[in-house]
Amino acid sequence: MHERERRKHVRLQADLNVICTSSSGGESAGALVDRKFTPLTRDLCLDGIKLITDHLLPEGSLLDLLIMSQALQAYIEVRGRVAWSNSENDLFHIGVQFIDISEENERLLCELINILDIHDE
Helix, strand or coil: CCHHHHCCCCCEECCCEEEEEEEECCCCCCCCCCCEECCEEEEEECCEEEEEECCCCCCCCEEEEEEEECCCCEEEEEEEEEEEEEEECCEEEEEEEEEECCHHHHHHHHHHHHHHHHHHC
16 A cells, blocks of 8 residues: 555645654664754644654654644644654654644644645645
8 A cells, every 4th residue: 555545644744843852762772862852844744743853763752742833823732652763864754643632732733734735735
């Protein structure tokens, strides 16, 4: 099955300011644990985000994310789990699945995605 066919939600290109805090670094040596970092973002959907960072984050690592939206003049807080990680040119491309989000933050995330979708057309 093609990767796009497995997705529940359409991913939209998004260059957002995000602050991540690693809650657990998994078992891998050199994994980032209990540290804050600011990755680049590539895309966003209702159930996840793609990050690019120079930090090793193994599959299963838990992250607390603070997504800053200038369009909404708001912060969106969400907890995620690293679903996959690939190394490319000394950077890590990381897929994060959202696993815990409040009702209010989910509403804000939907608004942000709607704004991104309008600008993507």
